[in-house]
Amino acid sequence: xxxxxxxxxxxxxxxxxxxxxxxxxxxxxxxxxxxxxxxxxxxxxxxxxxxxxxxxxxxxxxxxxxxxxxxxxxxxxxxxxxxxxxxxxxxxxxxxxxxxxxxxxxxxxxxxxxxxxxxxxxxxxxxxxxxxxxxxxxxxxxxxxxxxxxxxxxxxxxxxxxxxxxxxxxxxxxxxxxxxxxxxxxxxxxxxxxxxxxxxxxxxxxxxxxxxxxxxxxxxxxxxxxxxxxx
Numbered sequence: 001x002x003x004x005x006x007x008x009x010x011x012x013x014x015x016x017x018x019x020x021x022x023x024x025x026x027x028x029x030x031x032x033x034x035x036x037x038x039x040x041x042x043x044x045x046x047x048x049x050x051x052x053x054x055x056x057x058x059x060x061x062x063x064x065x066x067x068x069x070x071x072x073x074x075x076x077x078x079x080x081x082x083x084x085x086x087x088x089x090x091x092x093x094x095x096x097x098x099x100x101x102x103x104x105x106x107x108x109x110x111x112x113x114x115x116x117x118x119x120x121x122x123x124x125x126x127x128x129x130x131x132x133x134x135x136x137x138x139x140x141x142x143x144x145x146x147x148x149x150x151x152x153x154x155x156x157x158x159x160x161x162x163x164x165x166x167x168x169x170x171x172x173x174x175x176x177x178x179x180x181x182x183x184x185x186x187x188x189x190x191x192x193x194x195x196x197x198x199x200x201x202x203x204x205x206x207x208x209x210x211x212x213x214x215x216x217x218x219x220x221x222x223x224x225x226x227x228x229x230x231x
Contacts, residue, residue, distance in 0.1 A: 050074035101153035
């Protein structure tokens, strides 16, 4: 009994341990809040100006040597034509204009689908969440990243109008190795400006977004047709 008491932590030691954990949690919280404030400043900038570079572009530059940035520069939403924005919304976030950054019902459905399949199959991310991932985070899947996406997306919807969020997304999203934005994608795969894309071509491009480094629009027959019907 005496030896067990010597090995058991004293109440003072437990209090010290709890104090250390509390300080670590407080510092971690302060870091997250400071990071969110910096992101908020960045979002105010992006309300009026195009992004200079994104976290995703930096990641791909380090991983694969893909040159960052778009060859076409920032293209206004109206200049991307009528079909590509509709196709991307139909494919990625049908309730884009109804939710406020996070589609809670879509997220619940994604969780239920993943549980049924026994693996991570759907992410349930909105266009706003995907934009935040592209701008400020990485593509590496983790619960921490998903947790950070939520407050960032809610913050973005307070600062940015919906059409600005969509325009930013369509200009920075990856559409293949070294291909960023809808204008570059249209010219790379169809050799036309995005405003000249047909319904079918836009749907096929949108079908590539879940896996842009491996999918090509010319092979997206079935999924492209599904998106076309949604449109």
